[in-house]
Amino acid sequence: MTRTDAPDRPRIAALIVAAGRGTRAGGGLPKQWRPVAGRSVAQWTLDAFDRHPSVDLIALVVGEDTPADLIPSTHATGLRVVTGGATRAASVMAGLMAVDGAADLVLIHDVARPGVPAPVIDAVIAALATHQGAAPALPVTDALWRGEGLVEGTVPRDGLWRAQTPQGFHLPAILAAHRAFAGEPADDVEVARAHGMDVAIVPGHEDNLKITAPGDFARAEQILERRGMDIRTGNGFDVHRFGPGDHVMLCGVAVPHARGLQGHSDADVGLHTLTDAIYGALAEGDIGTHFPPSDPQWKGAESHIFLTHAVEMAAARGFTITHADLTLICERPKIGPHAGAMRARLAELLRIEIGRVSVKATTTEQLGFTGREEGIAAMATVTLVKA
Numbered sequence: 161m162t163r164t165d166a167p168d169r170p171r172i173a174a175l176i177v178a179a180g181r182g183t184r185a186g187g188g189l190p191k192q193w194r195p196v197a198g199r200s201v202a203q204w205t206l207d208a209f210d211r212h213p214s215v216d217l218i219a220l221v222v223g224e225d226t227p228a229d230l231i232p233s234t235h236a237t238g239l240r241v242v243t244g245g246a247t248r249a250a251s252v253m254a255g256l257m258a259v260d261g262a263a264d265l266v267l268i269h270d271v272a273r274p275g276v277p278a279p280v281i282d283a284v285i286a287a288l289a290t291h292q293g294a295a296p297a298l299p300v301t302d303a304l305w306r307g308e309g310l311v312e313g314t315v316p317r318d319g320l321w322r323a324q325t326p327q328g329f330h331l332p333a334i335l336a337a338h339r340a341f342a343g344e345p346a347d348d349v350e351v352a353r354a355h356g357m358d359v360a361i362v363p364g365h366e367d368n369l370k371i372t373a374p375g376d377f378a379r380a381e382q383i384l385e386r387r388g389m390d391i392r393t394g395n396g397f398d399v400h401r402f403g404p405g406d407h408v409m410l411c412g413v414a415v416p417h418a419r420g421l422q423g424h425s426d427a428d429v430g431l432h433t434l435t436d437a438i439y440g441a442l443a444e445g446d447i448g449t450h451f452p453p454s455d456p457q458w459k460g461a462e463s464h465i466f467l468t469h470a471v472e473m474a475a476a477r478g479f480t481i482t483h484a485d486l487t488l489i490c491e492r493p494k495i496g497p498h499a500g501a502m503r504a505r506l507a508e509l510l511r512i513e514i515g516r517v518s519v520k521a522t523t524t525e526q527l528g529f530t531g532r533e534e535g536i537a538a539m540a541t542v543t544l545v546k547a
Contacts (some may be wrong), residue, residue, distance in 0.1 A: 171216050172285065173263035174209040174237075174326065175255040178202055178271035179223045179244030190223075191371050192271040193230045197384035201371060203232035204274035204384055209267070210234040212281055217262060220271075221255040247344055249351075256335045266334060267326035268348050275367040275383040276326065283362035284328040292357040293329045295349050296364035297321035323347060324364040333357055390546040392479065394441030396433040401535035408536070410488065410495070411502035411519060412464055412509065417493045421536060424453040428463035430486055430502065430519075433538040434510075435463070437484075438470035441544045442477065467509050479544040481510050485518040489530050489537040495521035 178192045192202045199207075202220070209215045217238040222231065224243050231241055242258045244251030252268060259266060265288050269276065280296045287294030300322060304315035327348045329337075334348065337355030345351045349359050367383045369376060405420020411430035421427035436446045444450075447466050451458050474481060484506060488495050495502075499519045507514040524531045 169214075170264035170288075171262065172214050172265045172267065173259040173331070174212075174215050174218045174267045174269060175252065175259065176202070176205055176209070176218060176220045176269050176271050177244070177248060177251050177255065178205075179221050179226075179251040180248065180271075181223075193226075194377070196274065196371075196377055197381045199384075200230070200232060201274045201380075202230075202271050205269065205271050205276070206232045206234055206239075208274070208276050208278070209269070209281070210237045212278060214281075214285055215267070217259065219255045219258045221251045249338065249341070249344055252348060253338050256331070256338060260331065260335060263331055265328060266331045267328045268334075269326035270370060272371040273325055273368050274371070275369055275380060275387070276324075277365050277367055280324070280363070280365050280368055281326060284326055287360040287362050288328050288330065291360040292333050293327065293349065293352045293359035294362055295327040295347075295359055296324040296368065297361050298324070298364040298366070321361060322364070323349065324368045324370075327352075327359075329357070390479075392441035392544040392546075394437040394439070394542050394544070396435070396437030396440060396540040396542075397538070398429050398433040398436065399529075399535055399537045400427045400429045400432075401529075402533070408493065409463070410498070410536075411486070412505035413498055413501045415493050415495075415498050425451075425458055425461040425463050425466070429536050429538045430488060430506075430540075431463035431467045431509075433540040434484060434486060434506070434542065435466045435470045437540045437542040438467075438474055438481070438544070441542055442470075442474060442479070444470075444473065464509055471510060474544055475511075478546045480546070481512050481516075481542060482545050483516050483518075483543040484510055484512070484540065485542075486520070486538060486540040488519070488521045489524060489539070490521070490535075491523050491526065491531060491533050495519070 181190050193200050209218055215237055219240045219242050221242045221244040240258050242254050244254050284294045300317045300320040304317050305311045306313040306315055334352055337351045341351045341354055352359050369380055371380055400421040400423050402419040403422035407414045408417045408421045409426045409428040439446055451466055502519045503514050503517045506517045529535055530537055
């Protein structure tokens with residue numbers, strides 16, 4: 161499928177090499193099928209190219225004995241699963257032949273680099289407009305020594321680079337280069353250069369780590385968790401005026417007071433504010449959107465119904481509420497004696513630990529409508545996280 165409507169745009173295939181055994185990484189399964197940050201390494205890698213707007217199709221080269229249930233899925237880009245060979249070069253050749261005729265450019269990428277950032281892919285594609293090949297790399301910054309056990313010499317690091325993938329090429333040229341190459345190359349750049357192709361160096365990225373040893377999984381998990389996390393913050397604000405009554409409902413707790421709060425429901429300004437904060441984090445409007453005050457069924461309703469609806473909506477979309485901070489603004493009633501009970505009730509309704517719930521109070525120094533004790537205002541902030 162084509163990801164853009166530009167008629168003269170080159171078709172781009174990503175070739176993901178995943179046929180290796182990956183034994184150095186330990187863990188039983190080949191490293192590409194092992195989980196990291198909630199998905200397999202291979203799924204993370206495919207996702208990086210699947211969501212890239214310039215990639216039209218993906219060829220995943222796997223071993224002949226790879227179980228079908230381990231093979232990742234894609235959503236936006238066509239996927240071709242190809243059986244690889246005994247060597248990396250043979251697997252690359254199988255992948256190139258599978259996309260020959262279906263693409264103009266090919267991005268050859270090691271499956272064990274699940275953290276490849278989109279700007280790295282962008283840079284490789286951009287360089288192919290003026291070069292036959294392009295590959296990302298990082299300059300060598302550490303001192304280089306030669307020796308075995310003892311330092312026998314120093315190697316100048318000027319002009320030395322740490323090679324990464326994807327290594328991009330014009331497809332017909334790299335296919336011809338592989339067909340002509342004898343032996344097992346270090347990478348596809350070596351094959352291209354042996355065939356006389358020019359290969360541009362573009363900026364790599366430290367996140368583009370290649371998982372090789374067991375310890376690399378922990379570093380990859382840190383990179384991928386940061387990238388895969390969706391963090392939302394929502395704010396809420398609400399006001400209710402005083403009216404007749406002998407108590408106010410605040411955060412689900414009945415607080416004795418000479419007057420009550422007026423509203424279509426039980427007028428719990430604390431719960432209303434937190435509910436709106438959650439809806440805001442989800443970009444889902446406010447309480448009035450979901451529980452219109454014009455609807456008589458919500459007359460006098462207990463406000464925990466609204467908060468529970470917002471909490472369940474967040475959970476249905478994969479979010480966890482990680483923190484809630486509520487400030488009640490009033491002269492009276494005094495909130496301090498009831499703050500513990502309020503936090504406990506909110507923790508129950510939000511389905512989180514009480515240590516993640518804050519209830520504070522402040523006055524307006526007898527200024528404004530709260531200072532005149534005409535009503536209570538509240539503001540809240542909540543944090544939602546989806547990994």
